[in-house]
Amino acid sequence: MSCERKARKTLVQYCRRLYGKGYLPGVDGNISMRLDEKSILITPSGVSKELVKPSELVRVSLSGQTMDNGKKPSIETNMHLAAFNHSGTNAVFHLHSPNACAFAMARKNIDTRYAPFAYYHLGEVGYAPYLPAGSEKLHKEVTQIIKDKHIVILLESHGVLVLGADLQDAFVKADLLESYAGMLIKADSLGGAHMLSDKELAELHGG
Numbered sequence: 001m002s003c004e005r006k007a008r009k010t011l012v013q014y015c016r017r018l019y020g021k022g023y024l025p026g027v028d029g030n031i032s033m034r035l036d037e038k039s040i041l042i043t044p045s046g047v048s049k050e051l052v053k054p055s056e057l058v059r060v061s062l063s064g065q066t067m068d069n070g071k072k073p074s075i076e077t078n079m080h081l082a083a084f085n086h087s088g089t090n091a092v093f094h095l096h097s098p099n100a101c102a103f104a105m106a107r108k109n110i111d112t113r114y115a116p117f118a119y120y121h122l123g124e125v126g127y128a129p130y131l132p133a134g135s136e137k138l139h140k141e142v143t144q145i146i147k148d149k150h151i152v153i154l155l156e157s158h159g160v161l162v163l164g165a166d167l168q169d170a171f172v173k174a175d176l177l178e179s180y181a182g183m184l185i186k187a188d189s190l191g192g193a194h195m196l197s198d199k200e201l202a203e204l205h206g207g
Protein backbone atom coordinates (compact mmCIF):
# COMPACT_ATOMS: atom_id res chain seq x y z
CA MET A 1 0.00 0.00 0.00
CA SER A 2 1.38 3.44 -0.88
CA CYS A 3 2.21 5.91 1.87
CA GLU A 4 -0.64 8.19 0.81
CA ARG A 5 -3.20 5.35 0.73
CA LYS A 6 -2.11 4.26 4.19
CA ALA A 7 -2.29 7.85 5.49
CA ARG A 8 -5.82 8.29 4.08
CA LYS A 9 -6.95 5.10 5.83
CA THR A 10 -5.37 6.14 9.13
CA LEU A 11 -6.88 9.64 9.06
CA VAL A 12 -10.33 8.14 8.46
CA GLN A 13 -9.83 5.85 11.48
CA TYR A 14 -9.27 8.94 13.62
CA CYS A 15 -12.37 10.60 12.10
CA ARG A 16 -14.39 7.60 13.30
CA ARG A 17 -12.78 7.58 16.77
CA LEU A 18 -13.36 11.31 17.30
CA TYR A 19 -16.90 11.13 15.91
CA GLY A 20 -17.61 8.18 18.24
CA LYS A 21 -16.44 10.25 21.18
CA GLY A 22 -18.86 13.04 20.19
CA TYR A 23 -16.07 15.49 19.36
CA LEU A 24 -17.14 15.99 15.70
CA PRO A 25 -20.97 16.26 15.84
CA GLY A 26 -23.03 16.60 12.67
CA VAL A 27 -20.65 17.63 9.89
CA ASP A 28 -18.68 19.91 12.21
CA GLY A 29 -14.98 19.99 12.95
CA ASN A 30 -12.07 18.93 10.76
CA ILE A 31 -8.82 17.04 11.18
CA SER A 32 -5.59 16.88 9.22
CA MET A 33 -2.16 15.25 9.13
CA ARG A 34 1.17 16.03 7.50
CA LEU A 35 1.65 13.84 4.42
CA ASP A 36 5.17 14.94 3.44
CA GLU A 37 7.34 18.06 3.66
CA LYS A 38 5.13 19.90 1.18
CA SER A 39 1.55 18.77 1.79
CA ILE A 40 -1.14 17.72 4.25
CA LEU A 41 -4.29 15.61 4.11
CA ILE A 42 -7.46 17.22 5.47
CA THR A 43 -11.13 16.28 5.77
CA PRO A 44 -13.48 17.67 3.10
CA SER A 45 -15.98 20.45 3.68
CA GLY A 46 -19.47 19.53 4.86
CA VAL A 47 -19.04 15.74 5.20
CA SER A 48 -19.81 13.70 8.34
CA LYS A 49 -16.68 12.23 9.89
CA GLU A 50 -18.71 9.12 10.66
CA LEU A 51 -19.17 8.48 6.93
CA VAL A 52 -16.18 10.14 5.22
CA LYS A 53 -14.21 7.83 2.88
CA PRO A 54 -10.42 7.75 2.42
CA SER A 55 -10.83 8.89 -1.20
CA GLU A 56 -12.78 11.99 -0.07
CA LEU A 57 -9.89 13.41 1.99
CA VAL A 58 -8.18 16.35 0.30
CA ARG A 59 -4.47 16.81 -0.27
CA VAL A 60 -3.47 20.46 0.15
CA SER A 61 -0.01 22.02 -0.24
CA LEU A 62 1.45 23.88 2.75
CA SER A 63 0.98 27.08 0.72
CA GLY A 64 -2.78 26.38 0.56
CA GLN A 65 -3.26 24.97 -2.98
CA THR A 66 -5.68 22.05 -3.34
CA MET A 67 -3.79 19.18 -4.99
CA ASP A 68 -6.85 16.94 -5.54
CA ASN A 69 -8.80 18.42 -8.44
CA GLY A 70 -12.50 18.93 -7.86
CA LYS A 71 -12.39 18.31 -4.11
CA LYS A 72 -13.26 20.98 -1.59
CA PRO A 73 -11.16 20.98 1.59
CA SER A 74 -12.53 22.20 4.92
CA ILE A 75 -13.15 25.97 5.04
CA GLU A 76 -10.89 25.97 8.09
CA THR A 77 -7.87 24.70 6.14
CA ASN A 78 -6.01 28.00 6.66
CA MET A 79 -6.18 27.56 10.42
CA HIS A 80 -4.69 24.05 10.06
CA LEU A 81 -1.92 25.35 7.80
CA ALA A 82 -1.02 27.95 10.44
CA ALA A 83 -0.62 25.08 12.93
CA PHE A 84 1.60 23.02 10.59
CA ASN A 85 4.08 25.90 10.50
CA HIS A 86 4.79 25.09 14.14
CA SER A 87 7.79 22.74 14.20
CA GLY A 88 7.04 19.25 15.44
CA THR A 89 3.35 19.44 14.49
CA ASN A 90 2.25 16.54 12.30
CA ALA A 91 -1.47 16.34 13.16
CA VAL A 92 -4.08 19.02 13.81
CA PHE A 93 -7.61 18.59 15.16
CA HIS A 94 -10.31 21.23 15.13
CA LEU A 95 -13.11 19.87 17.32
CA HIS A 96 -16.51 20.87 18.64
CA SER A 97 -16.15 18.68 21.74
CA PRO A 98 -19.02 19.60 24.08
CA ASN A 99 -17.32 20.33 27.43
CA ALA A 100 -14.54 22.41 25.87
CA CYS A 101 -17.14 24.14 23.67
CA ALA A 102 -19.18 24.99 26.79
CA PHE A 103 -16.18 27.01 28.02
CA ALA A 104 -15.76 28.60 24.58
CA MET A 105 -19.43 29.62 24.51
CA ALA A 106 -19.30 30.97 28.07
CA ARG A 107 -16.25 32.91 26.84
CA LYS A 108 -14.08 31.53 29.63
CA ASN A 109 -10.69 29.96 29.03
CA ILE A 110 -9.90 26.48 30.37
CA ASP A 111 -7.35 27.06 33.14
CA THR A 112 -5.17 23.94 33.47
CA ARG A 113 -3.76 24.95 36.86
CA TYR A 114 -6.48 23.01 38.72
CA ALA A 115 -5.01 19.54 38.06
CA PRO A 116 -1.38 18.42 37.68
CA PHE A 117 -2.10 16.11 34.70
CA ALA A 118 -3.84 18.89 32.76
CA TYR A 119 -1.11 21.46 33.36
CA TYR A 120 1.68 19.00 32.60
CA HIS A 121 0.25 17.56 29.37
CA LEU A 122 -1.59 20.55 27.91
CA GLY A 123 0.38 23.53 29.20
CA GLU A 124 -1.51 26.79 29.26
CA VAL A 125 -4.46 26.80 26.88
CA GLY A 126 -4.31 29.63 24.31
CA TYR A 127 -7.43 31.75 23.78
CA ALA A 128 -8.54 33.21 20.44
CA PRO A 129 -11.24 35.92 20.58
CA TYR A 130 -14.28 35.25 18.38
CA LEU A 131 -13.62 35.60 14.65
CA PRO A 132 -15.56 34.02 11.77
CA ALA A 133 -14.56 30.43 10.84
CA GLY A 134 -12.26 30.33 7.82
CA SER A 135 -11.46 34.07 7.97
CA GLU A 136 -8.03 35.55 7.33
CA LYS A 137 -8.27 37.32 10.70
CA LEU A 138 -8.73 34.00 12.53
CA HIS A 139 -5.78 32.54 10.60
CA LYS A 140 -3.58 35.47 11.74
CA GLU A 141 -4.77 35.26 15.34
CA VAL A 142 -4.10 31.52 15.53
CA THR A 143 -0.66 31.96 13.92
CA GLN A 144 0.27 34.41 16.68
CA ILE A 145 -1.06 32.20 19.50
CA ILE A 146 0.92 29.23 18.16
CA LYS A 147 4.05 31.40 18.05
CA ASP A 148 3.46 31.96 21.75
CA LYS A 149 3.97 28.17 22.14
CA HIS A 150 0.39 27.06 22.84
CA ILE A 151 -0.47 23.56 21.60
CA VAL A 152 -4.14 23.73 22.63
CA ILE A 153 -6.25 26.75 21.71
CA LEU A 154 -9.80 27.59 22.70
CA LEU A 155 -11.67 29.42 19.91
CA GLU A 156 -14.19 31.76 21.52
CA SER A 157 -17.87 30.88 20.90
CA HIS A 158 -16.71 28.10 18.57
CA GLY A 159 -14.47 25.16 19.51
CA VAL A 160 -10.90 24.00 20.04
CA LEU A 161 -7.70 23.49 18.08
CA VAL A 162 -5.23 20.80 19.17
CA LEU A 163 -1.71 20.31 17.76
CA GLY A 164 0.00 16.92 17.99
CA ALA A 165 3.35 15.32 17.16
CA ASP A 166 1.21 12.66 15.43
CA LEU A 167 -2.46 11.66 15.26
CA GLN A 168 -2.35 9.64 18.48
CA ASP A 169 -0.65 12.47 20.38
CA ALA A 170 -3.34 14.93 19.20
CA PHE A 171 -6.02 12.39 20.16
CA VAL A 172 -4.64 11.97 23.69
CA LYS A 173 -4.46 15.74 24.19
CA ALA A 174 -7.99 16.32 22.81
CA ASP A 175 -9.39 13.53 24.97
CA LEU A 176 -7.64 14.82 28.09
CA LEU A 177 -8.82 18.38 27.44
CA GLU A 178 -12.42 17.28 27.03
CA SER A 179 -12.40 15.12 30.14
CA TYR A 180 -10.69 17.85 32.19
CA ALA A 181 -13.18 20.51 31.01
CA GLY A 182 -15.99 18.20 32.20
CA MET A 183 -14.31 17.80 35.61
CA LEU A 184 -14.10 21.58 36.03
CA ILE A 185 -17.80 21.95 35.23
CA LYS A 186 -18.63 19.23 37.83
CA ALA A 187 -16.29 20.74 40.44
CA ASP A 188 -18.24 23.99 40.11
CA SER A 189 -21.28 22.26 41.63
CA LEU A 190 -19.10 21.32 44.63
CA GLY A 191 -18.01 24.87 45.24
CA GLY A 192 -15.27 25.08 42.61
CA ALA A 193 -11.90 23.43 41.95
CA HIS A 194 -8.86 24.40 44.01
CA MET A 195 -5.93 25.87 42.07
CA LEU A 196 -2.43 24.43 42.54
CA SER A 197 0.16 26.87 43.88
CA ASP A 198 3.05 28.17 41.72
CA LYS A 199 5.40 25.98 43.77
CA GLU A 200 3.26 22.87 43.20
CA LEU A 201 3.11 23.59 39.46
CA ALA A 202 6.89 24.12 39.27
CA GLU A 203 7.47 20.70 40.88
CA LEU A 204 5.47 18.73 38.31
CA HIS A 205 7.18 15.88 36.45
CA GLY A 206 4.20 14.19 34.79
CA GLY A 207 2.72 10.89 35.94
Ligand SMILES: [Zn+2]
Nearest residue numbers: 029133158159
Ligand atom coordinates in the same frame (compact mmCIF):
# COMPACT_ATOMS: atom_id res chain seq x y z
ZN1 LIG B 1 -15.45 24.80 13.72
